[in-house]
Amino acid sequence: MGAFRIALSVRDLTRADLPSCGWAGSAKHVRQLAEQLRRAETGDVDYLAVCTPVGLPVAVGGVDYTVKEGAGTLWQLGVHPALQSCGIGTLLIRSAEQRISDRCLGRAELAVEEGNPRARSLYERLGYRAYGREPDSWDVEAEDGSIQRYETTCTLMRKDLA
Numbered sequence: 001m002g003a004f005r006i007a008l009s010v011r012d013l014t015r016a017d018l019p020s021c022g023w024a025g026s027a028k029h030v031r032q033l034a035e036q037l038r039r040a041e042t043g044d045v046d047y048l049a050v051c052t053p054v055g056l057p058v059a060v061g062g063v064d065y066t067v068k069e070g071a072g073t074l075w076q077l078g079v080h081p082a083l084q085s086c087g088i089g090t091l092l093i094r095s096a097e098q099r100i101s102d103r104c105l106g107r108a109e110l111a112v113e114e115g116n117p118r119a120r121s122l123y124e125r126l127g128y129r130a131y132g133r134e135p136d137s138w139d140v141e142a143e144d145g146s147i148q149r150y151e152t153t154c155t156l157m158r159k160d161l162a
């Protein structure tokens with residue numbers, strides 16, 4: 001079978017998209033996206049969606065401008081599981097970097113879990129360099145509704161934007 005191309009566009013995530021973001025994580029995570037959209041209104045973050053021609057998001061990710069002075073921090077990057085390894089993550093990251101440059105900031109930052117070598121090698125290919133490590137933790141909702149604390153260690157990476 002030959003290759004199949006889909007025209008994708010990148011825009012800001014909106015509230016109307018949230019019912020179509022179930023693939024991006026738990027119900028709690030999708031509820032928290034609503035809070036990130038409020039932060040986007042005040043300019044603290046950009047939250048992007050890569051969309052198919054019918055306007056449905058197949059990748060989302062944020063840029064937080066409040067974490068590191070003079071930089072945009074990429075976080076919560078995710079591509080629909082059925083469409084990973086097709087170049088969509090690369091498109092999302094390049095669009096996020098453009099948003100950072102649009103604010104006249106010269107650096108992109110991100111943190112990747114030490115247990116996620118695939119994502120790390122993608123970031124390295126796109127020019128990110130590791131400069132440290134940091135413990136991180138967050139609440140995870142189990143199927144029975146109970147909340148557990150997930151503890152991990154992340155590699156800190158950054159890239160100077162031209």
Ligand SMILES: CC(C)(COP(=O)(O)OP(=O)(O)OC[C@H]1O[C@@H](n2cnc3c(N)ncnc32)[C@H](O)[C@@H]1OP(=O)(O)O)[C@@H](O)C(=O)NCCC(=O)NCCS
Binds near residue numbers: 080087111112122
């Ligand atoms: C990490 C993630 C965001 C990357 O997005 P992606 O769309 O899969 O990434 P890309 O396709 O741009 O690049 C990654 C892979 O595709 C390949 N690729 C890139 N462009 C390609 C293209 N045009 N055609 C074919 N393959 C391509 C790369 O060689 C790379 O190979 P790999 O799968 O062996 O690592 C995505 O895989 C994801 O959501 N993962 C789960 C959540 C996660 O780990 N998030 C990151 C937290 S820091």
